[in-house]
Amino acid sequence: MIDCDLALAAPPVSALRDHLEAYWRDSVRERGIRSLEPSYELPGRAPRRPEPGPGTTLAIVRPLAAIEALHAEDLAAALAGGLNDWLRAEWLDRDPRLRGSITVAPQSVEAAVAEIERLASDRRFVQVLLPLRGLHPLGRRLHWPIYDVCARHALAVAVRPGGNVGSAITPVGWPSHLAEDLAGQSQAYQSQVTSLVLEGALGAHPALRVVLVASGVTWLPSLTWRLDKNWKGVRREVPWVDRPPSEVIRRAMWLTVPPVDAPLDALPELLAHEGMAAMLLRAGGQGPVPDGVNFDANARQAYPRLGH
Amino acid sequence: MATQVATGLVDCDIHNTPASEARLRPYLAERWRRHVERFGTRTRHGLATGYPYPKATPGAARVDAWPPDGGPPGSSLQFLREQLLDPLGVAFGILNCLAAGAGQTDPELGAALCRAVNDWQLAEWLEPEPRLRASIVMPYDDGELSAAEIDRLAGVSGFVQALMLVRTLEPIGRRRYWPIFEACERNGLPLGIHFGGYAGHPISSSGWPSFYLEDHTGMAMSFQAQLVSLVFEGVFERFPGLRVVCIEGGVAWLPALAWRMDRVFEELRDEVPELSRRPSEYLREHVWLTTQPVEEPERPEQLLQVFERIGRDRLLFATDYPHWDYDDPARAFPAPLPARMREGVYAGNARALYGLPAGPSSPAGEG
Numbered sequence: 001m002i003d004c005d006l007a008l009a010a011p012p013v014s015a016l017r018d019h020l021e022a023y024w025r026d027s028v029r030e031r032g033i034r035s036l037e038p039s040y041e042l043p044g045r046a047p048r049r050p051e052p053g054p055g056t057t058l059a060i061v062r063p064l065a066a067i068e069a070l071h072a073e074d075l076a077a078a079l080a081g082g083l084n085d086w087l088r089a090e091w092l093d094r095d096p097r098l099r100g101s102i103t104v105a106p107q108s109v110e111a112a113v114a115e116i117e118r119l120a121s122d123r124r125f126v127q128v129l130l131p132l133r134g135l136h137p138l139g140r141r142l143h144w145p146i147y148d149v150c151a152r153h154a155l156a157v158a159v160r161p162g163g164n165v166g167s168a169i170t171p172v173g174w175p176s177h178l179a180e181d182l183a184g185q186s187q188a189y190q191s192q193v194t195s196l197v198l199e200g201a202l203g204a205h206p207a208l209r210v211v212l213v214a215s216g217v218t219w220l221p222s223l224t225w226r227l228d229k230n231w232k233g234v235r236r237e238v239p240w241v242d243r244p245p246s247e248v249i250r251r252a253m254w255l256t257v258p259p260v261d262a263p264l265d266a267l268p269e270l271l272a273h274e275g276m277a278a279m280l281l282r283a284g285g286q287g288p289v290p291d292g293v294n295f296d297a298n299a300r301q302a303y304p305r306l307g308h
Numbered sequence: 309m310a311t312q313v314a315t316g317l318v319d320c321d322i323h324n325t326p327a328s329e330a331r332l333r334p335y336l337a338e339r340w341r342r343h344v345e346r347f348g349t350r351t352r353h354g355l356a357t358g359y360p361y362p363k364a365t366p367g368a369a370r371v372d373a374w375p376p377d378g379g380p381p382g383s384s385l386q387f388l389r390e391q392l393l394d395p396l397g398v399a400f401g402i403l404n405c406l407a408a409g410a411g412q413t414d415p416e417l418g419a420a421l422c423r424a425v426n427d428w429q430l431a432e433w434l435e436p437e438p439r440l441r442a443s444i445v446m447p448y449d450d451g452e453l454s455a456a457e458i459d460r461l462a463g464v465s466g467f468v469q470a471l472m473l474v475r476t477l478e479p480i481g482r483r484r485y486w487p488i489f490e491a492c493e494r495n496g497l498p499l500g501i502h503f504g505g506y507a508g509h510p511i512s513s514s515g516w517p518s519f520y521l522e523d524h525t526g527m528a529m530s531f532q533a534q535l536v537s538l539v540f541e542g543v544f545e546r547f548p549g550l551r552v553v554c555i556e557g558g559v560a561w562l563p564a565l566a567w568r569m570d571r572v573f574e575e576l577r578d579e580v581p582e583l584s585r586r587p588s589e590y591l592r593e594h595v596w597l598t599t600q601p602v603e604e605p606e607r608p609e610q611l612l613q614v615f616e617r618i619g620r621d622r623l624l625f626a627t628d629y630p631h632w633d634y635d636d637p638a639r640a641f642p643a644p645l646p647a648r649m650r651e652g653v654y655a656g657n658a659r660a661l662y663g664l665p666a667g668p669s670s671p672a673g674e675g
Contacts (some may be wrong), residue, residue, distance in 0.1 A: 001443050033440075041446055042576075064578055068661050106443050126448050132514075133513045133515075133516065134514045134515070135515050136514060136515045136516075137514045137515060137516075137517045137518075137522075138339070138514065139517075139518075140517075140518065163514070165354070166514070167509065167510045167513050167514060167515050168509055168513065169513045170509075170513065170530075170533035170536075170537070171475060171509055171510070171511040171513075171526060171529060171530040172474070172475060172476045172477075172478065172480070172507060172530060172533055172534060172537075173476070173478040173479055173507070173509050173532055174476060174478070174479070174511060174542075175479050175481075175496075175533075175537055175540070176479075176481075176482065177383050177540050177541075177576075177580055178576060178581055179540045179573065179576045179579055179580055180368055180479070180537060180540045181567050182572045182575075182576070183536045183540070183565070183568055183572050184513070184533060184536060186532075186564075186565070186568055187513070187529035187533055188512070188513040188514070188528075189534050190528075190529050191512035191513060191514065191526060192512070192514065192530060193515070194517070194522050194525050194526070195512065195514075195522060195572055197410060198517075198521055198522055199518060199519075200517075216568055218563075218564035218568060219561065219564045220526075220569070221560070221564075221605070221610075222558070222560035222561040222564060222603055222614075223525075223528075223561070223605035225560055225604050225605045226525055226528055226558055226560070226561075226601075227525055229601065229603060229604045230521055230524055230525055230601075230604060231521070232386070233632070233633060234364045234520065234521045234524070235521075237364070237519050238519060238521060238522050245458075247605075259565055259571070260482070261568040262430055262562070262564070262567045262570050262571075263567060266567065268459070268612070271393065273606075273610075274606050284538070292623060296395060297525050
């Protein structure tokens with residue numbers, strides 16, 4: 001089994017010391033920068049020493065670090081680099097079943113591209129993490145250099161929860177509860193899928209693969225129905241989208257489960273949606289997943305670097 | 309030509325608009341007439357007139373909806389009768405006026421404009437046309453001013469709901485909006501939430517998208533966010549009589565949202581201890597949706613499945629006349645509605661919700 005999402009708590013910043021240049025090593029100590037733990041999860045939820053489950057042949061490790069929350073792009077880029085080198089030394093070098101995620105500082109597209117280029121020759125890295133929430137929708141052209149380099153190096157782009165950096169998580173301002181935040185993530189994913197398709201980012205990068213991590217899946221069918229309808233009506237606004245959005249999504253996007261944000265008895269119905277069975281990837285962790293999905297075959301489609 | 313699909317059709321979303329700003333002047337207090345002349349009106353985006361996301365068509369209207377008298381679409385009652393009410397056999401139509409008022413940065417000005425719009429609706433639409441009913445427009449980001457406007461008009465015949473736009477300053481479960489819910493409950497009026505609005509927050513949680521297409525699609529997510537807020541803030545616990553109508557948000561997303569909220573609730577219920585039931589139960593009891601713009605799945609039966617899951621008694625047919633994405637009652641759905649849904653969706657559900665009389669239209673006073 002290929003585990004496409006083995007989540008790992010961000011290490012304390014002190015653990016990155018050996019992987020930082022002297023200036024940044026001094027900075028984090030002098031300024032008391034200790035933690036990159038993100039705010040969108042229950043405290044202490046992510047495991048520090050996760051183990052691939054029984055029968056796991058490959059597992060893609062994803063450190064949960066809120067690099068994007070820092071407003072200084074040089075600091076963010078330095079910590080992202082340190083985290084990536086730490087991941088290599090502490091995880092990828094120690095277990096041949098593990099594959100890595102490249103953490104970048106999305107504050108600077110230039111720095112993100114440089115970091116991806118720096119690590120691309122290490123074939124154990126199979127994806128680049130981008131936060132669900134950033135300063136600009138992911139489809140906008142300022143992000144395209146990241147997609148260029150990912151497509152060139154056969155790296156998937158993984159959009160993962162988090163990224164409390166600018167706008168409120170809802171289109172109507174800041175909610176009160178974590179419950180609203182978690183429910184609201186599905187609206188944030190809908191916006192990003194819409195942006196990636198309509199801006200033409202996927203059309204312009206036919207080799208690009210996008211994985212939506214821990215996104216839930218039930219929101220996708222109604223979104224594609226609405227998008228296809230709106231595209232029929234207003235496609236003159238986006239003439240580069242030359243086919244229904246649902247086709248673009250099915251060709252280029254995958255979603256990890258569990259969690260499935262549906263009750264058990266709705267799982268078969270979910271798979272009845274066109275293309276859904278081919279879009280699901282297996283994440284480790286607790287919770288039911290639909291039967292009748294060839295998760296490993298899907299994973300090798302989503303992650304060209306896993307091979308066949 | 310239009311086909312009549314149901315006897316006693318109720319259209320739950322029709323847009324009327326003043327032919328020009330001058331048409332509202334007689335209804336605006338002198339102090340605010342002078343204010344508008346000198347300072348104009350002001351919303352939270354950068355264009356004095358027009359839209360940051362230019363619409364698909366001028367005024368977002370059907371190209372054939374411009375009245376012969378030269379006014380903008382939705383400004384002529386006579387043309388509305390000829391183009392919509394008569395040919396479709398509309399027994400009752402609910403007016404949702406989107407003219408300036410709601411969304412003003414100055415809540416006092418917003419309240420004055422809303423009062424003017426409501427008085428104009430009463431004099432020029434409700435009194436002359438017994439088939440029409442109207443929503444009370446209000447400066448919805450100010451709970452107290454909005455409640456006052458609801459109280460002023462709730463007893464006036466023809467007004468059947470209070471109306472806000474979906475893009476608010478804060479999620480509407482928060483306390484600033486509670487006076488609106490109290491006033492709706494007190495007066496027995498549903499609260500309509502309609503597509504649109506400019507409260508200043510980007511429609512995506514990653515900032516501003518580029519296209520009208522994204523803004524239009526993103527409205528569905530805005531409705532989702534509002535229902536999440538209403539449920540998790542405990543609004544339906546505090547205001548058990550509140551009925552919410554999502555207007556022009558689409559419908560197919562609701563079952564998935566309910567599932568997701570139930571899952572989150574299972575995990576985090578002690579964060580919101582005032583909730584005594586699962587989120588899906590509140591949604592099933594308190595929420596209605598108008599059908600337009602109805603989603604178009606690959607297979608028609610998928611839409612019927614969604615309708616059943618939402619509750620066929622909670623769906624209200626709407627055309628959105630005179631806008632470009634108008635749904636024709638005979639062609640809106642990918643397949644004809646089965647008999648078990650038809651009467652309710654096209655007429656019965658709205659009659660029950662808004663307290664409209666059975667049978668043909670009667671003077672507004674009896675509605």
